Each structure stands twice: as C-alpha cells, then as structure tokens.
Amino acid sequence: MLVHSLHVTLQACAAEPRYHFPELTLSGGKFIHILGPNGAGKSTFLSLLAGMLAPQSVALCRTYLASKDGVLSDNRCQVKLSEGSAPSVTQPKPQTNEVITPNDTVWHAHRGYYSAQYEPSFALKVADIMQFFVLEATETAVSDGLAPEIEKVFAIRQFWDRQITELSTGQQNRVHLARVCQQIYPALQRGEGMLLLDEAFTGLDIYYQQQLMQLLRRWVGLGNIIVHAHHELHSLPKYTNDEAIIITDGKLVHQGQIGVLDWSNIHQTIFHVDTI
Known part of the structure; x- marks a missing residue:
C-alpha cells in the first residue's frame, strides 16, 4: 500500500502581493473544493500550486507512507523556496532523491x-x-x-x-x-x-x-x-466528507470538512445570501 500527501505552505504571490495563503495540508485521497466570490483568489491559488505564478515564498513537502508487513515507513522531502534565492532542501532518513518545488x-x-x-x-x-x-x-x-x-x-x-x-x-x-x-x-x-x-x-x-x-x-x-475551484455551492450537501477551502479578498478564511463547516455563516458573510 502507498499513501501520499502533499504538504503545502504558500505565502503572498510575488505578482499579486495582496494574496496571502497560510499553511495548509493537501492529502492524498481527498477531493478539495476551492470556493469564494469572483476575484477572491481561487484561480491565483490554483496557479500557485500549478507553478504558473512565482510565489514570494513556498514550501512543499511530499510524503510517501509505504506499508510493508503492516509497518508504515515515512519517506519525506521538504523544499523551501524564497524569491531570489536557491532552494533549501531537507531530507531526513531514509533519503529520497526527489526535490519538489512548484515548477x-x-x-x-x-x-x-x-x-x-x-x-x-x-x-x-x-x-x-x-x-x-x-x-x-x-x-x-x-x-x-x-x-x-x-x-x-x-x-x-x-x-x-x-x-x-x-x-x-x-x-x-x-x-x-x-x-x-x-x-x-x-x-x-x-x-x-x-x-x-x-x-x-x-x-x-x-x-x-x-x-x-x-x-x-x-x-x-x-x-x-x-483540487477543484468552482461556484457549485448547491452541490456541496452531496459531498459532506470532502474538504472545502473558502477564499475571499485573497485570504483563506475557512477550511475544513464540508459536513462540519458553518455554512449558514459562510453563506451570509462570504456570499451575502441567506441560503443556497
């Protein structure tokens, strides 16, 4: 069995300083909905993950949990990259040759x-x-x-x-x-x-x-x-076990399992409607 997760830290995009995304974890085997009003920063968030925009700073960590005889081993590579500087790589034992940056x-x-x-x-x-x-x-x-x-x-x-x-x-x-x-x-x-x-x-x-x-x-x-950025709020009740990331004005304001988030508050404060 092989389970992988992507640990992503994103901070202000160099091209768009108003965007700021705090540390978050994207895990293997997850459907993640990126939601927010027009111009909130959803496409910018995806572009940073895709390596199409140069972030001011970013750290990505990809983890493989390989199961052998019921025992999980952790192979991890972490890269920190700041604008104008070379990547700094940390590789704990056992070492992996992967160096992961957005592009x-x-x-x-x-x-x-x-x-x-x-x-x-x-x-x-x-x-x-x-x-x-x-x-x-x-x-x-x-x-x-x-x-x-x-x-x-x-x-x-x-x-x-x-x-x-x-x-x-x-x-x-x-x-x-x-x-x-x-x-x-x-x-x-x-x-x-x-x-x-x-x-x-x-x-x-x-x-x-x-x-x-x-x-x-x-x-x-x-x-x-x-990771899907969209406006299909009416479909979310069907996917209560999925995760949602809510972005507005370039900031991540809510994150969690769809079935747990306070959608009444989100609808009113983020989307300015009483219900969907």
Missing part, C-alpha cells in the same frame, strides 16, 4: 492543471493536441495515446480529425479536460496524481458533468488529490 520537472508527470478560460492559439487537430501531451505510455492506452476510460467519459474520439477551433466551447472543454487527465494518467492510475481544476464543469452538458465527477471520485479512491 520542478518531477511534477510534470504528476500534476495536471485545467482552466476553462483556455483559448486555442493554433488550429491544431484534436489528435495532434492529445498525442503531443502524452508523457508516458501506459498499458491501458491505445496507440493514439487516449486511455479508454478517459474516452468513455469525454467522448472526444469523434472529433479526432477535426481542428480544435471548429468545435463548440463545450466540446473544446471536453478535449482539454481529456488532455489534462491523459497527461498525468499513469500517475493517476498509481494514485500519485494531483489534478488542479478551475471551473471544470463550465460549458459541459449535465451528462458529461456526471461522468466527470464519477471519474474524479474513482481517482480519489485510488489516493489521488483533486
């Missing part, structure tokens, strides 16, 4: 980032887009690089020879969601992936929303981390 290449095969605001720059065929982003061959992927369970959810093979710019917004979103999932699919199969999703349901028909949620739930069950 370290080791994360390319483990971390996928999706934003619904993606605009295609070139009129590439869907097949070219998918094949370009395949990083590692898998036994379950066919020769064109698309895993059967990803095709089952997003049904994009019908667009294979069409240019991405010919598709509707919802169809394009399905292609890019499939691309992000396929990019780290080997890690997801092993329970070692982290998907960062910004408004993943935007533009999707209800059928594909349900299919995607079922797939994400299955991957969480394997030990992966799913």
